Amino acid sequence: MTDANRLNVLLTSAAAKVTLLTALRSAAKRIHNSAVIIGGDSSSPVVSQYFSDDFWLMPPLSEASTNDIISGLLQRKVSHILPSRDGELLFWAKYKKHLASEGVQVLVADEQSILRCLDKQLFADFLIEKGLPAIATYSNLDTAAHNSAKWVVKERFGAGSQSIGLALDTAAALQHATELKQAVFQPFVAGKELSIDAWLNKAGQLKAHIYRYRIKVQHGESQITQTVALPQYDDIIRDTLQALQLTGPVVLQAIIDNQQQLHIIECNSRFGGASTLGIKAGVDSLYWSLAESCGLDLNAMQFVPAPTPITQVRFAGDLYL
Numbered sequence: 437m438t439d440a441n442r443l444n445v446l447l448t449s450a451a452a453k454v455t456l457l458t459a460l461r462s463a464a465k466r467i468h469n470s471a472v473i474i475g476g477d478s479s480s481p482v483v484s485q486y487f488s489d490d491f492w493l494m495p496p497l498s499e500a501s502t503n504d505i506i507s508g509l510l511q512r513k514v515s516h517i518l519p520s521r522d523g524e525l526l527f528w529a530k531y532k533k534h535l536a537s538e539g540v541q542v543l544v545a546d547e548q549s550i551l552r553c554l555d556k557q558l559f560a561d562f563l564i565e566k567g568l569p570a571i572a573t574y575s576n577l578d579t580a581a582h583n584s585a586k587w588v589v590k591e592r593f594g595a596g597s598q599s600i601g602l603a604l605d606t607a608a609a610l611q612h613a614t615e616l617k618q619a620v621f622q623p624f625v626a627g628k629e630l631s632i633d634a635w636l637n638k639a640g641q642l643k644a645h646i647y648r649y650r651i652k653v654q655h656g657e658s659q660i661t662q663t664v665a666l667p668q669y670d671d672i673i674r675d676t677l678q679a680l681q682l683t684g685p686v687v688l689q690a691i692i693d694n695q696q697q698l699h700i701i702e703c704n705s706r707f708g709g710a711s712t713l714g715i716k717a718g719v720d721s722l723y724w725s726l727a728e729s730c731g732l733d734l735n736a737m738q739f740v741p742a743p744t745p746i747t748q749v750r751f752a753g754d755l756y757l
Contacts, residue, residue, distance in 0.1 A: 443471040445726070446514045448494070448528075449521035450475035450484035455750075457484050459712050460518060463722035467730055474512060486755060497527045506531070509540055516726060517542045518707065522594065525550045525706060541729040545683045545705050552680060553705045556592050556620050563700060568676050570700045571691075574621045577610065584623035592618040622701075627693040630666075631658065632673055633714025634688065635721040637728060640681045642674045644739035645688075646717045648710075648748075657709040662747040663717045669698050676700060685721035687711055713748040717741060 445464050447457055457475060464471035475488030478496045485491035492512060495501035509517070517540060519528045529547040536542070544550065552558050560573035574580040575592070587609035589601035601612035603624045613619035634645035647669070652660040677686065680703060687708035689701040707721065708714075714721060718741040728734055 442513055442515050443468040443726070443730070444474060444512065444514050445471065445516045445518065446474045446476050446492070446509070446512070447484070447488070448476045448517060448519050449524055450477045450482060450488065450491075451479075452483040453520055453709075454484055454487050455712050456520060456707060456709075457487050459715055460722050461489075463720075463726055466723055467726055467732070474514065486757070497524050502531070506535070506538070509535070510538060514540055516540070516729060518722070518725075519544055520706060522554060522704065522706065526554070543684050543725045543729070545681065549681045549683075550705050553682070553703045554593055556590070556702060559702060560622075563676060563679065566675075566679050568679065568700065569672065569698055571622045571625060575619075577606065577621050580621060582623045586624035588622040588624050589613050589616065589619055590622070591616050592620045625691045625693050625699045627691040627699070629653065630690045630692055630698075631661065631708065631710070632688040632690065633708065633711045633717075633719050633721070634673070634677055634686050635719055635724050636677060636683050636686065637724075637734060638683055640678055640683055642677050643724065643734070644719045644741075645670075645673055645677075646714050646719050646741060648713055648717075651747075657750075658748070659750050660747065661710050661713060663713065663742065663745050665745075666692075672698055672700075677703075680705075684725050685711060685714075685719075710748060710750065713746060716748070717746055 443464050445460060447460055461473045472489045474490045474492055475484040476492040476494045478494050480493045495504045519525055525544055528542045529544050529550050532542040552562055557573050557575055560570045563570035572582055586603045589609050589612045599616055604612055609621060629650040631648050631650055632645050636642050646663055647666045648661045648663045650658045650661050682705050685707040687704040691699045718739055724734060
């Protein structure tokens, strides 16, 4: 394999993401059997380094270490980067064009689209202005347009599960907010939690998505999740994701209330912790991302959804060396 058609894929913030790394290897080897999967993390040891073809103890992502990071990428002949943590998406999006000029493809959306998803206030305001059913989000209850009996309080930036307060009355919500860095308030919506694994091409057009109920959630990740057919929401999902101008693998979070209305909570503009179920159900997101960046014809790659529901149960395993 020459440098021009090499497929050396770096999974950053690899940590303990063994299932993601395994799925990435499977996707890459369908394109080039000699593809190499490099686990990258700023800590060592990490679990994933025992499952990757190579491991890179990376410098922490910062402006100060940018030259070292780019030098390390070129030294390892990295052809593709798949970021896997919200906190690094903006860094990679910022250098996406420069890295492309060096022959390194970064599989993330552009900066503005990522920022819109990281900022829960901006995300909600943007979608509501377009008539899409995002849950209203307020930085101050004094200015809230809703008169909700219960509130959700969370950090404006960062993962939605961090220090979240659920179904709090107004007094408790205000108290909880004092414990957060930059709190936002959302009316509490009772219902079934839903994730939507989706993939959009470089032009921001939705190719495929699947729905899955979040049956058991731990630390913000689905431990038990099951696919479900909900075609009545397809237009909303398509309009939402395309309005956000996202690309590649994404995960939209939503709630279906007791009146069967869909409420959009937030969107992770990256591959999700349980998104391997999406692949199993037909959303071949990692393969499509690599294939598209390699110039393969995605029109020839059909989305074939699984005909019956699939349940994913995530558990820890052991490895003996």
